[in-house]
Amino acid sequence: MKKIAIMTTGGDCSGLNTVIQRIVRGATLRGWQVWGILDGTDGLSTTPPSVIRLDEGVIPIENARLAGSFLHNGHAGALNFETAAEEGSLKDFNKKIQQSLRSLKFDALILVGGNGSLSLAWAHRDIYADLQLICIPKTIDLDIPMTDRTIGFNTAVQQLTSFCDQLMLTARSHHRWFVVQTMGRDCGQLALNAGVAIGAGAILIPEIKFDVDALVRHIQQAPTDYGIILVSEGISLRGHSGRPADMISRKLTAAGIVNRTAFPEHTQRSGDTTADDRILSARMADCALNAIENNETYVMTAINDCVCKTVSLADFYAAGDAAHDPNIPDLCTSSAYVSPDDPLLGVAHDMGIYIGETK
Ligand code: F6P
Secondary structure, eight states: OOEEEEEEOSSOOTTHHHHHHHHHHHHHHTTOEEEEETTTTHHHHSSSOOEEEOOTTSSOGGGTTOSSOTTOOOOTTSOOHHHHHHTTOHHHHHHHHHHHHHHHTOSEEEEEEOHHHHHHHHHTGGGGTTSEEEEEEBOSSOOOTTOSOOBTHHHHHHHHHHHHHHHHHHHHHTTOEEEEEEOOTTOOHHHHHHHHHHTOSEEEOTTSOOOHHHHHHHHHTSSSSOEEEEEETTOOOTTOOSOHHHHHHHHHHHTTOOEEEEOOGGGGGOSOOOHHHHHHHHHHHHHHHHHHHTTOOSEEEEEETTEEEEEEHHHHHHSSEEEEOTTSTTOEEEEOOOOTTOHHHHHHHHTTOBOOOOO
């Protein structure tokens, strides 16, 4: 009988409970024992490690759709890779995690994380040398290389779409625009997808240069005197500081365009998991369990061309754009961004949405 563990790390998102529940179900059917590590690596850095047995009753099927992680994602201020690196105790921290995993005698660990956690797992892979490490990509940012899909993204797009749908009605009543600031870090996928879904007037993302005068002209010439301008949190405006939505709002006001700002913030990470994310969670859970059966290790589940397969963590780490993490000097985080030939950019442009200076 195999003994496997699940750990959720990084920021939460919808779909985590679905993936946990599906892993427990699939593993139980295989006759395996499943454990949950609480609070990500926090749970492995305590003595004794903070772990719980996961049997089928722990997440009832009707609760699997709920956002957040039943296993939690980590305490603010707890010792983790970043804080340990800051205080110079990263070596000891890594050793502690490895010892905990050894003492728990897991055959495999399923790590559900974002690009930071996955990059760290590969960079510090010795920690997982005694077991099989299978990663599942989750993030609302859709910034993980080597996979077209990540758990949580679809629900985030839906949440943002619903938020903007409501604003659109009050915007119309008052003949004004809303500048909505989206999450996504340095990746514009969330803003781009939700913007196309709602029929935004403009979408500003970090990957594409924009011109404020062109934006103003576009909004002034729009067929309506109301609507939504989506601004990704990762954009910058030379010579200006503050929240990106505020910067853009001020420019619009200066040009006589009546507007307000709105910040959906962490509601993008919450909300009932969409059917699409639940199906993705089930597919990735199944793929991860099959990978354990096939004795794979250091792999990530991935969807490419609609097929769910594992890809190697080495390939994931080498792909995408590597950015140095200022908090963990020996780490490069591997990120994916909206590529200039993303078909959705062309669609947005053809639908009259200002997306910046693409030509
Ligand atoms: O990476 C997910 C994400 O939600 C980003 O889109 C956002 O910038 C960040 O996490 C917010 O982090 P926190 O929960 O620490 O405010």
